[in-house]
Amino acid sequence: MKKNVLMYEMDSFSYVDSIKRWNKTIIIPVGAIEQHGPHMSMNVDVNLSLSISKGIAEKINCIVAYPITYAAKSQQRSGGGYHLIGTTSIEGNTLISYVKDIIKEYIRHGFKNIILINGHFENNSFLMEGIDLALNDTKDSFRKIALLSYWDFVPEETINKLYPDGFTGWALEHAGVMETSLMLYLYPDLVNMKKVLDLPPADLPLYDIYPIIPERTPKSGCLSSPKNASVEKGEILYKVCVDGISKALKKEYSI
Numbered sequence: 062m063k064k065n066v067l068m069y070e071m072d073s074f075s076y077v078d079s080i081k082r083w084n085k086t087i088i089i090p091v092g093a094i095e096q097h098g099p100h101m102s103m104n105v106d107v108n109l110s111l112s113i114s115k116g117i118a119e120k121i122n123c124i125v126a127y128p129i130t131y132a133a134k135s136q137q138r139s140g141g142g143y144h145l146i147g148t149t150s151i152e153g154n155t156l157i158s159y160v161k162d163i164i165k166e167y168i169r170h171g172f173k174n175i176i177l178i179n180g181h182f183e184n185n186s187f188l189m190e191g192i193d194l195a196l197n198d199t200k201d202s203f204r205k206i207a208l209l210s211y212w213d214f215v216p217e218e219t220i221n222k223l224y225p226d227g228f229t230g231w232a233l234e235h236a237g238v239m240e241t242s243l244m245l246y247l248y249p250d251l252v253n254m255k256k257v258l259d260l261p262p263a264d265l266p267l268y269d270i271y272p273i274i275p276e277r278t279p280k281s282g283c284l285s286s287p288k289n290a291s292v293e294k295g296e297i298l299y300k301v302c303v304d305g306i307s308k309a310l311k312k313e314y315s316i
């Protein structure tokens with residue numbers, strides 16, 4: 062069996078051995094199953110958080126857990142909305158309990174450092190709550206859990222370089238240039254640029270309305286146009302995220 066950072070591709074005996082002997086750090090990628098326009102598959106958030114986690118694990122020498130796939134409800138101002146068919150969300154309470162249970166399992170396996178790498182904007186608060194509840198349930202020894210979203214590690218100079226016509230913010234990047242470029246670089250078979258609908262960015266108010274008014278989401282399901290996405294931009298984004306996050310985690314965990 063090949064050497065792998067992916068926990069779920071290891072045999073359990075080697076896994077136990079590596080935790081016991083040297084590896085006290087695990088990354089849990091968190092994504093979503095969500096529509097990403099006519100030009101991309103629905104597993105974008107899962108695949109990107111998983112690939113970035115894998116890149117980091119190879120740099121900082123740790124293990125990557127099986128990703129959390131179903132996740133928080135897509136909101137209209139950051140994911141087009143949970144009303145769209147294909148988008149398959151779970152309730153906040155379900156996600157909190159699920160995250161809590163998974164963290165407790167990895168603590169039971171012997172990990173001291175747990176890192177959640179999020180790829181779906183709406184998950185954040187529920188992940189925070191799940192982490193807190195897991196720690197309350199397992200107070201017996203010190204542990205450090207980090208929670209981060211990968212796009213926060215794209216520096217301003219990279220944003221200026223990749224968006225020469227101006228940047229509309231990460232929320233509107235749903236199925237836009239960033240995610241599409243990363244997918245073109247990492248999973249080209251799951252992108253079809255011929256199917257891109259080049260529409261203006263979503264024009265949504267600065268507040269949320271419930272129930273969602275479907276007509277307010279652009280027909281593409283993308284909140285900004287992915288037209289200017291490219292493999293080259295994807296490579297730049299992937300590298301700045303993997304390098305930036307690895308550096309921050311090395312410092313935080315002294316590893």
Ligand SMILES: [Zn+2]
Nearest residue numbers: 105106236240
């Ligand atoms: Zn996404």
